[in-house]
Amino acid sequence: MKVKVIGAGSIGNHLSNAARQLGWSVDLCDVDAAALERTRTQIYPGRYAAWDEGIRLFTAADAPTGGYDLICVGTPPDSHIALGLAALAEKPRAVLIEKPLCTPDLTGAQQLHDLSRDLEIAVFTGYDHVVGKAAAQVSAILTKGTLGAIATIDVEFREHWGGIFKAHPWLNGPQDSYLGYSERGGGASGEHSHAANLWQHFAHACGGGKIAEVSATLDFVRDGTLDYDRLCLANITTQSGLTGRIVQDVVTQPPRKWARIQGDNGFAEWRCGFKPGCDAVVHQVGDADPSTSLIEKTRPQDFVRELQHVEHALASERLPADIGVERGLDTMLVIAALHLSHRERRSVRIDYTKGYTLDALKTL
Secondary structure: OEEEEEOOOHHHHHHHHHHHHOOOEEEEEEOOHHHHHHHHHHHHHHHHOOOOOOEEEEEHHHOOOOOOOEEEEOOOHHHHHHHHHHHHHOOOOEEEEOOOOOOOOOOOHHHHHHHHHHHOOEEEEOOHHHHOHHHHHHHHHHHHOOOOOEEEEEEEEEOOOHHHHHHOOOOOOHHHOHHHEHHHOOHHHHHOOHHHHHHHHHHHHOOOOOEEEEEEEEEEEEOOOOEEEEEEEEEEEEOOOOEEEEEEEOOOOOOEEEEEEEEOOEEEEEEEEEEOOEEEEEEEEOOOOOEEEEEEOOHHHHHHHHHHHHHHHHHHOOOOOOOEHHHHHHHHHHHHHHHHHHHHOOOEEEOHHHOOOHHHEEEO
């Protein structure tokens, strides 16, 4: 595979390393030459022990175009659509866009979807947790049906974003990037939207259908400069009537990344970071004692598995639902609905027949 990675920040480094672990060729590009130098001398060797001379570095103005199997967009969310459209114009076999796929106003979302369809190019989104081994185990449990009728799903991504800034030491705080601005795709609603995506993923796995109704409360930090939600709480109902809860925040220490699917004959829990270097699945059926399955992994391995998922999908010539563009855009509709529900203090219904625009949202 020949890969171009756009963006030399944290995600760009993870994706470049993952591609190299798979033996792929990598061109890493950024608009800022200083970011490329920081990658070569600080970020990459600091994370992965040594710089990989096999990675070619280019400023955006000098980056090659065309001839790639995969183009990865690892830049801030408010640049995703424009760069995604430009990547599609190069006609690679696939495009991978980091989460969240776009900004909450959904500008350009439908255009990206339609162009990928017209060009028959697979587009993936960076919700890598749903293709992890722990999520796969939970999905297998749900598919078996041993939990009985599913009563509810709860998913939480609660994590102080100090860890993000440790991974980006050149940032002094949320004001220095998109993170401090919800309308740019930051805040808890955007940065920790893994929770909304996981909720959606597990709902599909148990036959609950798409998220159809959202009622949300967001807690904003607004000081004249910063404007972001630090806490996002949502009650969810699917097309089939399955209900549950999503919680995302950037304040909780230590972090809690957790999901629970409760049936009338048992439960399954997904736990990220159950202990250092280890995720877990906790599972109980009927009156049996709960069992805990430990899954050893590192954060870099999440990205290797994500790229393997892309590789396998391309090899089988079918688009996977798990991190395909439609799932990523469905998550964006939920994020947009969260914001609208908070502003209007009313529940919001999502009409998927109206596409990936704000017209799909209706207050109740």
